[in-house]
Amino acid sequence: MSKVAERTVKNLDRAFNPRSVAVVGDKQALGYMWLRSLSSFKGNVYSVQIDPHELPGIAELGVENYRGLLGIPGPVDYVIAAVPRAVAPRIVEDCIKKGVGGVGFFTSGFAETNTEEGIRLQQEITDLASKAGLNLIGPNCVGLYNPRIGLRHTVAQAYGEEGSVGFIAQSGTHATLFSIVGHHHGIKISKSVSYGNAVVLDSTDFLDYMGADEETEVIGMYIEGVKDGKRFFDCLREVASRKPVLIWKGGETEAGARATASHTGALAESSVVWQAVIRQCGAIKVDNLDEMVDIIKALLYIKPATGTRVGLIAMSGGQSVVITDVFAKAGMEVPLLTESSYERLATFFSIIGGSYRNPFDISSAFLMVEDPVSNLTNMLDIMDKDPNIDSVVLELFPVIRPLTQDHETAEPILDTISVFNERSQKPLIIIVTAAYSDALAAETRDKLVKRGIPSFSNFERAAKTLRKLADYHQSRREQSWN
Amino acid sequence: MSKVAERTVKNLDRAFNPRSVAVVGDKQALGYMWLRSLSSFKGNVYSVQIDPHELPGIAELGVENYRGLLGIPGPVDYVIAAVPRAVAPRIVEDCIKKGVGGVGFFTSGFAETNTEEGIRLQQEITDLASKAGLNLIGPNCVGLYNPRIGLRHTVAQAYGEEGSVGFIAQSGTHATLFSIVGHHHGIKISKSVSYGNAVVLDSTDFLDYMGADEETEVIGMYIEGVKDGKRFFDCLREVASRKPVLIWKGGETEAGARATASHTGALAESSVVWQAVIRQCGAIKVDNLDEMVDIIKALLYIKPATGTRVGLIAMSGGQSVVITDVFAKAGMEVPLLTESSYERLATFFSIIGGSYRNPFDISSAFLMVEDPVSNLTNMLDIMDKDPNIDSVVLELFPVIRPLTQDHETAEPILDTISVFNERSQKPLIIIVTAAYSDALAAETRDKLVKRGIPSFSNFERAAKTLRKLADYHQSRREQSWN
Numbered sequence: 034m035s036k037v038a039e040r041t042v043k044n045l046d047r048a049f050n051p052r053s054v055a056v057v058g059d060k061q062a063l064g065y066m067w068l069r070s071l072s073s074f075k076g077n078v079y080s081v082q083i084d085p086h087e088l089p090g091i092a093e094l095g096v097e098n099y100r101g102l103l104g105i106p107g108p109v110d111y112v113i114a115a116v117p118r119a120v121a122p123r124i125v126e127d128c129i130k131k132g133v134g135g136v137g138f139f140t141s142g143f144a145e146t147n148t149e150e151g152i153r154l155q156q157e158i159t160d161l162a163s164k165a166g167l168n169l170i171g172p173n174c175v176g177l178y179n180p181r182i183g184l185r186h187t188v189a190q191a192y193g194e195e196g197s198v199g200f201i202a203q204s205g206t207h208a209t210l211f212s213i214v215g216h217h218h219g220i221k222i223s224k225s226v227s228y229g230n231a232v233v234l235d236s237t238d239f240l241d242y243m244g245a246d247e248e249t250e251v252i253g254m255y256i257e258g259v260k261d262g263k264r265f266f267d268c269l270r271e272v273a274s275r276k277p278v279l280i281w282k283g284g285e286t287e288a289g290a291r292a293t294a295s296h297t298g299a300l301a302e303s304s305v306v307w308q309a310v311i312r313q314c315g316a317i318k319v320d321n322l323d324e325m326v327d328i329i330k331a332l333l334y335i336k337p338a339t340g341t342r343v344g345l346i347a348m349s350g351g352q353s354v355v356i357t358d359v360f361a362k363a364g365m366e367v368p369l370l371t372e373s374s375y376e377r378l379a380t381f382f383s384i385i386g387g388s389y390r391n392p393f394d395i396s397s398a399f400l401m402v403e404d405p406v407s408n409l410t411n412m413l414d415i416m417d418k419d420p421n422i423d424s425v426v427l428e429l430f431p432v433i434r435p436l437t438q439d440h441e442t443a444e445p446i447l448d449t450i451s452v453f454n455e456r457s458q459k460p461l462i463i464i465v466t467a468a469y470s471d472a473l474a475a476e477t478r479d480k481l482v483k484r485g486i487p488s489f490s491n492f493e494r495a496a497k498t499l500r501k502l503a504d505y506h507q508s509r510r511e512q513s514w515n
Numbered sequence: 516m517s518k519v520a521e522r523t524v525k526n527l528d529r530a531f532n533p534r535s536v537a538v539v540g541d542k543q544a545l546g547y548m549w550l551r552s553l554s555s556f557k558g559n560v561y562s563v564q565i566d567p568h569e570l571p572g573i574a575e576l577g578v579e580n581y582r583g584l585l586g587i588p589g590p591v592d593y594v595i596a597a598v599p600r601a602v603a604p605r606i607v608e609d610c611i612k613k614g615v616g617g618v619g620f621f622t623s624g625f626a627e628t629n630t631e632e633g634i635r636l637q638q639e640i641t642d643l644a645s646k647a648g649l650n651l652i653g654p655n656c657v658g659l660y661n662p663r664i665g666l667r668h669t670v671a672q673a674y675g676e677e678g679s680v681g682f683i684a685q686s687g688t689h690a691t692l693f694s695i696v697g698h699h700h701g702i703k704i705s706k707s708v709s710y711g712n713a714v715v716l717d718s719t720d721f722l723d724y725m726g727a728d729e730e731t732e733v734i735g736m737y738i739e740g741v742k743d744g745k746r747f748f749d750c751l752r753e754v755a756s757r758k759p760v761l762i763w764k765g766g767e768t769e770a771g772a773r774a775t776a777s778h779t780g781a782l783a784e785s786s787v788v789w790q791a792v793i794r795q796c797g798a799i800k801v802d803n804l805d806e807m808v809d810i811i812k813a814l815l816y817i818k819p820a821t822g823t824r825v826g827l828i829a830m831s832g833g834q835s836v837v838i839t840d841v842f843a844k845a846g847m848e849v850p851l852l853t854e855s856s857y858e859r860l861a862t863f864f865s866i867i868g869g870s871y872r873n874p875f876d877i878s879s880a881f882l883m884v885e886d887p888v889s890n891l892t893n894m895l896d897i898m899d900k901d902p903n904i905d906s907v908v909l910e911l912f913p914v915i916r917p918l919t920q921d922h923e924t925a926e927p928i929l930d931t932i933s934v935f936n937e938r939s940q941k942p943l944i945i946i947v948t949a950a951y952s953d954a955l956a957a958e959t960r961d962k963l964v965k966r967g968i969p970s971f972s973n974f975e976r977a978a979k980t981l982r983k984l985a986d987y988h989q990s991r992r993e994q995s996w997n
Contacts, residue, residue, distance in 0.1 A: 350778035
């Protein structure tokens, strides 16, 4: 890392972990979204607003207002600016004079509009900040999120917990959605940033930061374009050799690249080049938010797969066919078990209304019996001990008895799964299919998240994730041998 | 259709529209699932059970019990048999003597178990039924569903409504799931059947039936294997020339084919052959239940697409990039609009915090304004009149104001969508992204279903569906020219 990069990282650390935050220009028309989001923040929150009509609303929120940044007593570590674009240069000057740790500009209307005024104003704030070494984030972004200290950009985001996942997104929507959707899947964020037009700080700066950040173990990125390709490549290669880095590239198609130009002013780059860069650096390419969530969840919670041979357990005959097709199409093997496994299975598993070659159709051994728990325990144990199987995949179909009849029957089943997951060395993948009721499926998934066993919502997502996970661990092993 | 096929169809019509149904062998261990499901049935329901322990439970349900089929007074149009497998031949004999319209065997444990006894019993019931011309459905299936008259196989299924979609499934789970999941998406079934081991009646017989059935306008099929390939091919080609037929093939992979053998005893056929058959017959290939639901929904509710040029409206900048990539990757074009459209847009649409080249990022024109309805009406009208656009795609993100603030703001927006959908000749595709809240998204989707505008849950499913729909209508046009 260069001297400049080191200084940037150090200042960013101050902005990511502020003791005081100032919001410039929050207003009723925004529903005071910034000041409300900061209701969870553990440090001092100040407002800067000169419009007298806004002052009662700010006072109502219990936030002290100042007529300028420079009037705030004591240091300000992070500034959020939601001012009209024409005012942006003034705010940058004040940030420099105040010596803040960083400023995130929610303000938009710059080069992405492709207008003379927008381009001129963007150049102005870029020049001012660059010359002074000010950490300017954005503009046209929602800035920083640090859940541990309650620094948020929407009231829908969780806070008060520590996390291990860093997220770097050129889009505010994707930063927000990842934090909220990910949380439902058991993904806890260390820090995240949305950085919009990237006029001063670009993705590489944030990757430098997350790479150095000790809390951050896995890094996800949504990128529309980078300014210095060589620097990004070197940084990515270095960070990805130490931590998993997932990259979702926005604007991969020609029409999509036109959209990035209107969104953040990012210029088109060949998707072929991006694919090569991601592969060469040992990062993981993902194509949408669901894949980002699925693979990060798998990296956090699923034991590293050492092969592609899966044992498949489905809750009905029809599902057993489909789960097998889906995993086989994803490039996984569905081998036969050993003879001794089949001998054990024959002792308790009826093939009338069920089957256990691999896949298993467990209707007869699970749904139609008085004591499903001991059968499930036995099945999982057989999969665990069978040398033909690398990973165990279990479908839960939370509508049919015994999974939903009542709490007393459902909990012991989840207990059995928890015990297996703790004891076995093999990866366990749970798929909670929606079946008759989305609500009931969501409830079961939530229970599993609380047990540290996030599940998948369909066969396709699980199979694709397991395959990508196996490929990643395989490539890491190969890299460490070179 | 041959004489035999005509007789089969005629008898099937009696079984599909029974005035009396008998359930043989329902019991407490099954939760009396059959008799309970038939609580909605409009005709007479009889039970046949000889176990004295089961009689009080049956009496409690208010169903009259007989010791044998032959003891039931008057004709029996449809029989559901849930007896132990060894009893199956006796029941078949009784059905023949009674002259029933058809019998569905829930009983399993036949050739799919690959045991001597199972194979022998299957041969026995096959021979008996074939010789007598009895319409035997299954065994190892859940049989018939006719919602209009309340003939169901699970209490979770809707009833009392007329429908236009026929579903033919070798798997009971898929038949059940399609009926339940489909219903949430506005798909109403005319008749559906699950047919398991297909020892007497096979998919072709049901396709003959649904092809001739006047209520049925669209046909979906889940097939593991067919017995007479030539007859199936001829039937499919004929029916698919008159009604859309969708085919989901289970057991496409080698491992999946092993699963079909254990499930319904179906033998493997090359997936390449299946793909060719489906294409040559003008049917539509689908790969899973979601695709089945999506494309049928589109065939029922979305106007036929006359081209692949889409106008994309997204609710944020990040979403505008992603929706564009997804539709472009699915092979759709995202063209620029005409100059006159841009002139109209410029009169009300701010490019500060939004954009309208195509895709549209409507943050500034919809989310941040006092009167979003008139802007939305204008945007849709511009898309409607623009000659560069064949289909209009609108993302709803039901978390952000104005869609959720309150009923008074959300309903006029949905009204605007309804009005456009009625008046415009162009296909309208609504995507309700989950965003922060699955529950809120589901609620919005339900409201749209009630308005006859079923939506999609993500960009990928919508894009793939629209593309398949365009391909289908294109191939139908080409076929009609030949």
